[in-house]
Amino acid sequence: xxxxxxxxxxxxxxxxxxxxxxxxxxxxxxxxxxxxxxxxxxxxxxxxxxxxxxxxxxxxxxxxxxxxxxxxxxxxxxxxxxxxxxxxxxxxxxxxxxxxxxxxxxxxxxxxxxxxxxxxxxxxxxxxxxxxxxxxxxxxxxxxxxxxxxxxxxxxxxxxxxxx
Numbered sequence: 001x002x003x004x005x006x007x008x009x010x011x012x013x014x015x016x017x018x019x020x021x022x023x024x025x026x027x028x029x030x031x032x033x034x035x036x037x038x039x040x041x042x043x044x045x046x047x048x049x050x051x052x053x054x055x056x057x058x059x060x061x062x063x064x065x066x067x068x069x070x071x072x073x074x075x076x077x078x079x080x081x082x083x084x085x086x087x088x089x090x091x092x093x094x095x096x097x098x099x100x101x102x103x104x105x106x107x108x109x110x111x112x113x114x115x116x117x118x119x120x121x122x123x124x125x126x127x128x129x130x131x132x133x134x135x136x137x138x139x140x141x142x143x144x145x146x147x148x149x150x151x152x153x154x155x156x157x158x159x160x161x162x163x164x
């Protein structure tokens with residue numbers, strides 16, 4: 001942060017001048033995002049923070065379709081999902097107000113995102129900002145760990161019809 005001088009107005013009182021940064025980055029077109037933005041992905045209620053130890057084997061895998069399964073653990077402010085995709089599985093284009101981190105433990109996913117095609121291989125991470133439309137395809141059988149902040153309310157309630 002750039003420091004600026006502090007000037008005295010009256011004895012004993014100081015006024016600090018802070019220079020504001022302006023965002024000059026080009027704005028992304030919202031037209032495609034508005035077509036695929038998912039409603040109900042952020043819960044209005046707050047979960048209680050608590051200490052838990054959860055073996056993945058104790059969390060039932062939800063079969064969303066023949067090529068896609070998932071299970072997840074939800075904290076107060078974040079959700080961790082283990083997503084199981086068979087080769088050829090397509091996650092349709094969508095967007096959500098939740099920030100997403102995707103870590104590929106096994107396999108590979110091809111993403112169509114921000115006008116680019118990105119292949120994320122085992123051991124790699126993709127960060128997806130809120131409200132950015134994205135689509136994915138499993139190039140091989142894949143184990144993917146997704147972190148969402150805030151947790152995906154549509155996943156918790158089962159209203160994520162785009163995956164079913």
